[in-house]
Amino acid sequence: MFTHSSAILRVSRRSPSPSPTEESPPSQRELSCNACGNQCRFDPAQEALICDGCGNAQVIAAANQYRAGREYPFDPNSPETEPRGVPPAQEHQCSGCGGTVLFSGTALSERCPYCNGPMVLVPGRSGYDAMALIPFRISAEDARKRALDWISKREGAPNQLTEHVARTARTAGLYAPFWTFDTSEALTYMATWMEYEHKRMVTRSSSGHHDVAFDDLLVPASPHVTPLIRDGILHEFAPGALRSFDARYLAGFAAERHHQSVAEGFAFNAPDKRLRTKRKVCEDRAFGENVSLAVRTDDIAARYRRILLPVWIFHYDHSGRPYKVVVSGINGQTFGERPYSTAKLALVSGLVSFLVVSVGIVLGMVLA
Amino acid sequence: MSTYLSSLAAAALLFGLSTYFGVFVLESLIRRREAQREAQVESASHVRAQGRWLAPTVWILTVFWLALFVGYFIASTTPPNGSLKHFNTRDLPRPAV
Ligand SMILES: [Zn+2]
Ligand SMILES: [Zn+2]
Numbered sequence: 487m488f489t490h491s492s493a494i495l496r497v498s499r500r501s502p503s504p505s506p507t508e509e510s511p512p513s514q515r516e517l518s519c520n521a522c523g524n525q526c527r528f529d530p531a532q533e534a535l536i537c538d539g540c541g542n543a544q545v546i547a548a549a550n551q552y553r554a555g556r557e558y559p560f561d562p563n564s565p566e567t568e569p570r571g572v573p574p575a576q577e578h579q580c581s582g583c584g585g586t587v588l589f590s591g592t593a594l595s596e597r598c599p600y601c602n603g604p605m606v607l608v609p610g611r612s613g614y615d616a617m618a619l620i621p622f623r624i625s626a627e628d629a630r631k632r633a634l635d636w637i638s639k640r641e642g643a644p645n646q647l648t649e650h651v652a653r654t655a656r657t658a659g660l661y662a663p664f665w666t667f668d669t670s671e672a673l674t675y676m677a678t679w680m681e682y683e684h685k686r687m688v689t690r691s692s693s694g695h696h697d698v699a700f701d702d703l704l705v706p707a708s709p710h711v712t713p714l715i716r717d718g719i720l721h722e723f724a725p726g727a728l729r730s731f732d733a734r735y736l737a738g739f740a741a742e743r744h745h746q747s748v749a750e751g752f753a754f755n756a757p758d759k760r761l762r763t764k765r766k767v768c769e770d771r772a773f774g775e776n777v778s779l780a781v782r783t784d785d786i787a788a789r790y791r792r793i794l795l796p797v798w799i800f801h802y803d804h805s806g807r808p809y810k811v812v813v814s815g816i817n818g819q820t821f822g823e824r825p826y827s828t829a830k831l832a833l834v835s836g837l838v839s840f841l842v843v844s845v846g847i848v849l850g851m852v853l854a
Numbered sequence: 855m856s857t858y859l860s861s862l863a864a865a866a867l868l869f870g871l872s873t874y875f876g877v878f879v880l881e882s883l884i885r886r887r888e889a890q891r892e893a894q895v896e897s898a899s900h901v902r903a904q905g906r907w908l909a910p911t912v913w914i915l916t917v918f919w920l921a922l923f924v925g926y927f928i929a930s931t932t933p934p935n936g937s938l939k940h941f942n943t944r945d946l947p948r949p950a951v
């Protein structure tokens with residue numbers, strides 16, 4: 487598989503030590519107040535652990551940041567050596583969607599952050615520790631304001647939707663698991679398209695080799711992280727904001743641990759990556775929109791990083807259907823699902839229909 | 855009389871169907887517009903925002919052509935004196951035997 491050795495060498499030299507070190511998971515003692523012993527929560531505004539009992543604040547000193555920028559090489563042909571570990575506490579598993587999360591410190595809510603379903607305590611499932619994360623920067627109140635603002639700007643939404651959401655929405659703060667992948671790929675492509683030539687359609691084709699590289703491609707590391715989250719709010723992800731994993735940032739939030747091996751992560755995101763790869767080849771080779779393209783990977787060199795990204799998720803119901811609005815915990819970018827008012831849409835549709843039908847009939851009568 | 859009623863029914867039916875399908879067209883138009891403006895619609899799994907004007911254009915054009923046909927039908931079944939009430943098939947010239 488590895489015939490394109492220059493890419494491998496280039497990648498390996500940048501990251502000489504291949505084995506990720508084990509990170510200590512959150513211990514309850516680490517998260518407790520050093521004045522009164524209460525459980526603390528991470529406060530995005532002060533970047534500190536806050537004790538709601540006595541008001542004590544412990545600023546989290548950004549100590550050793552070397553792990554935040556570090557990436558690990560992945561060789562699909564050799565076995566993975568990354569250590570798996572069981573979390574120190576019990577995990578919560580959702581009886582609705584099956585997602586498992588870890589709540590540390592004083593959590594806002596113990597319902598499923600992904601689907602709002604009821605959760606039950608289960609023994610910690612073996613998984614992988616994240617290497618880096620971006621701490622929450624947007625507070626719960628700020629996120630709520632943004633979510634309501636987003637809702638209030640929806641066209642064709644039912645009346646009083648904003649008030650309804652403000653009254654009933656449930657908020658969840660979640661550190662969602664993601665991968666960052668750096669890949670450098672040697673491809674063989676075959677492009678086919680139709681063209682007019684002397685008044686008849688002819689099939690044209692072109693093939694060749696092409697190199698495609700991705701840097702810090704952000705892809706979900708769990709089936710529970712929906713496209714709503716990644717494509718909706720995290721498309722401006724900047725890897726420079728990553729910090730080395732520190733369990734104290736998780737205090738008061740839910741976090742889903744990494745459970746995919748690197749090979750599983752690649753397989754899980756293969757359709758998405760294939761689409762991006764094809765788009766890149768089309769762009770680089772200036773192929774038009776009507777080109778059908780087949781690509782074959784001759785060789786791939788890859789590096790990865792397991793990270794956690796902060797997301798606020800708002801759950802609300804409307805006419806018996808569940809909806810979600812997600813707000814990025816990094817920059818407040820907001821996107822979501824919303825109901826439509828059939829009455830409002832029917833009114834617009836009726837007006838347009840009336841206009842088009844009457845103009846059509848009059849014109850038809852004139853033409854007759 | 856019956857042609858008059860049936861053309862009226864055709865116009866009403868066209869209006870009703872157009873309004874019904876228009877609701878879905880408008881909903882998908884808003885959804886695509888939101889996705890295109892606010893989200894990154896690059897991934898395979900996400901709603902595709904490309905071609906968001908296709909469905910509304912097809913809707914309007916289809917309704918317009920059908921309405922044109924209905925209008926043509928109304929005009930061509932109306933006798934030259936313009937009064938629909940007295941129109942009767944017996945008034946049509948009989949084919950030569
Ligand atoms: Zn305290
Ligand atoms: Zn769930």
